[in-house]
Amino acid sequence: MQYCWLPQERREPVFREKPPVVLSSSRFQRIRANATQAAKQEQLHQQQLRNEADEKLRIGGEELLRKFAGRNLCISREEECARELKQMQDEHLEAKRLAEEEAKASRLEHQKTRRERIEAAQKLLEQLRPGPRELQCARLQSEVMRSVNAQREVQAEFVKATRRQEELDRKIFQEQVLRGFEEAQLRHREQCQQLAEHKKELLQLIAERERERQATKAKELEEALQERERNQRMLKEQQDKEKELQAARQRLKKEEALASLVMSDQRQKRLLMLEEVEQVQCDIHNKAKGHLEQLKRDRAKQRVEQRIQRNEKLAKELAPRLHYSAREDEERHKRQLEEMRKVHSAEQAKRRESREQAKNARLAVQREEEKLARRMRQKAAEDRKEAEKLRLQNDLTNVQFMKQQRQEHLQRIRELRRELDDQVKKRIEEETRPGTNYNREAQLEELREDAFFFDYARQLMDEAKAKGCPLKPFIRAVGQYKNDNRIGAEIRIPRHMITRLPMGRRAQGDSQAEGKEKSLKDQEPNANELSKEEKLLRQKIQENLKKIEDLVLQEGEAKKNPTTS
Template identity: 85%
Template sequence: MQYCWLPQERREPIFREKPPVVISNKRFQRIRAHATQAAKQEQLHQRQLREEADEKLRIGGEELLRKFAGRNLCITREEECARELKQLQAEQLEAKRLAEEESKAARLEHQKTRKKRIEAAQKLLEQLRPGPRELQCARLQSEVMRSVNVQREVQAEFARVNQQQKELDRKIFQEQVIRGFEEAQQRHKEQCQQLSEHKKELLHLIAERERERQATKAKELEEALKERERNERMMKDQRAKEQELQAAKQRQKKDEALASLVMSEQRQKRLQMLEEMEQVRCDIHNKAKGHLEQLKRNRAEERVQQRIRRNEKLARELAPRLHYSAREDEERHKRQLEEMRKVHSAEQAKWRKSKEQGKNARLAVQREEEELARQSRQKAEEDRRVAEELRLQNDLTNVQFKQQQREEHLQRIRKLRQDLDEQVKERTEEETRPGTNYNREAQLEELREDAFFFDYARQLMDEAQAKGCPLKPFIRAVGQYKNDNRIGAEIRIPRHMVTRLPMGRRAQGDSQAEGMERSSHKQEPNSEELGKEEKILRQKIQENLKKIEALVLHEGKEKDDQKNSKK
């Protein structure tokens, strides 16, 4: 700040408030940590969980294949409960481990916060060192701009890393889909192979049963033919013996012939019913083949033996009978149908039970997913609340800092007024002394202040460039200072317009008259010393301005190089 006691050159002090902080260092560090470390750790943890789940699934599948020799069997309720209990214990251990990791991370975060607070206090002490207010504000603005630029770079890097992670996840998902498709094809191929083998076994069994039915049918026909031949022989013998009763016997023969025809028709109907019943049993067996795979080998021979015994029993029952009873056959057929209905009802009940168990398992999984979603929502709400508290704390810190800044500003004004009063007092004392040019002393004081300002500005700009901070706030502060103090705005007179005639008012560029030089030397005995000091100060100001311009040009060149490299 410059001071002058001449009315036409008096300068009003300009006070500027410190610009608000755009983003705190703590928040910047937290954003960068969350943008890099947290995302990577979460992705790595999810990938490990997926690999562990795939490995467990593969090991479980191999164990099932070794245990059941390729048969597709459902696990029991006890095994399912044991597996759920084991999974619950593993989840509890995982939750305990995550809680320990979170507590450790919280301790580290507390230590980092304490360290950052200490660093912030040290920076605040550095900010309170003496110097022009405008340059201090420019230094803080430059640091804020550097943090903003770093934040933008971090955001760009985070966006790039996020895009790379998305591409990596997409590739991983494609590989998983392809691997799952290949596994599904392999399982489908194995199932088709097992189904073809099962079909071959069923066709072989059906062919055997068909041969057995044909053999039984041929045997029954042979027995019927033998019975018919025996009856015919008996009738012929009786006709030869009882010719006198031929008329009565002929009627009896007709009745017997009709009875034999009815019996043959009933036998044909019985065989047809047996074929239909066998066809129904085959259809039921084909529909329930998935539920009867584990019993097919043990019960196949038993069914064949039962069928053989039943056919033998039926053959023994039908052999001595001449009169066939349709009612007994119908009752036996009803009993067989009732047994088949009971078997079918039991299979349906078993199927419904398995379906209900699967539904309950899906509902349990859905409830677990809802619980996890609720916990994630609670965690997000807690994070949001913590973020709001941090934001409120930052705002409170900003308000306190502004209040402190206002108090410091008032203290500086009071101190400045005291200094002004002292300077006025000293100036009054000096004015009583003869032979002193007070205007020249004021100009030298202004030059000293200008030299100090530009030297301090050059030092701060060197430090900012070394730290990588932008120089735009310093350029703005230096330009404002030059405009306010009219530095570099002198009236420059061309050579052809410079005159040496001592007429009119003396201005810059006029030659010095001899009489005036002698009179000024007499009035100012220390004019030579003041002239040397003024020359040194002006030279120092010009050197600092040249250095500042060189720094600005260097920064612009670096920006152009960065733009060209990006293109």
């Protein structure tokens, strides 16, 4: 028996080797052959592929030799440089040509868009002058009025349709009411006849039922009297039976009460006896239990004393043996330390050697990287020089192109300035030309504006009439324009009041005589042309006014016709 508080001997673990696997020679050869068969097949397949590739290379080489017959297949460095230079020149020329074409196309496109914008602006300015602007407002008002009138017409038609539908519904409802009233009268007559017949039948049935009820009532009364007598007899018999049963129950209750008293006395006596017996048993049990516990305590003390004595005896016997085992442990510990020192020194030497090898390898790699970096820097410097050269060449080309564009732009500006100078000179010459009536020019310009206004108004009124729009806004705009510009408000002198007789003698300060006045051609060199243009403009204005009046009259007649019809 071993104890945990005593030093124990070291026990070495026992390792058991696994039993060897025994194979026969035939089975070993078979396993070996199966293991190497896949590798052999793969080897054969790879060898076959290499042979096929070598054969293809040989055949291709022979064909190339037969085809070129000893000629040099690689171009020289000079040819390659010449080819690259020619390619760069072609690319430069192509880029230059494309840039010129793009510049020319953009210039033409710009000129085209500029012309279009100028034309659109002129057209817009023509429309935004005071007269046409008011006509545009009148056109919009006319369209709005057309939509309002159309809406009103639709609403009026809808109201008429609803009224017609209401009248039709009213007529239909009246007819339905009359028809229903007639049908109700017929039904009422039929119901009255049916009610009269039904009433007669009901009276007959009531009389018959009354007779039957009287007969049944008399019969039921007789049966009720008989039943009442029978019930009274049965009730009397039942009361007698209940009295007898009640007396018997009272006797039984008295007997049971006496028996229960006797039984309760006996039960009380038995309980007292049981309590006395249980008390005696408890006293005996308590005494025995105390004696048993005292015996247990004494036995435990004896066991503890015996164990202590036995342990002291074993300690005395094992003292020399423990001293011997401690010395062996110390020697074994020293041997292990020596072995560990040897292993540690060998590992240190091995680690030092591997560190030296890694350092040498790292230095070699570093030297290779430095060489590679030096070559890369040289190559980058060469590439940078080539890029700078190419960039300088591109910048030179760009500068030349911009210079050419600038010269073309300056040439266009000079031409434009020359044209403007010519126009200014012409205008100055016209202004300084003697005998020019600028007031007449202003009057003609006003006439042109009036002609344009009335022509534009007539066009808009035609369009509005075609669309079905009212002409009231146009009439208002035309009237306002006529009032503002005093068109049609000239002072007209009757023909019989016009005379050419001289009135009295000519005095100093009077106007020149007709014979002495300068001719119209001397006063204004272009008087004939201006008078012709003035006549044409006035004629055009009158025609447009007449057309406008016709349109107004047509609209008035169109408004009157629906009302009269």
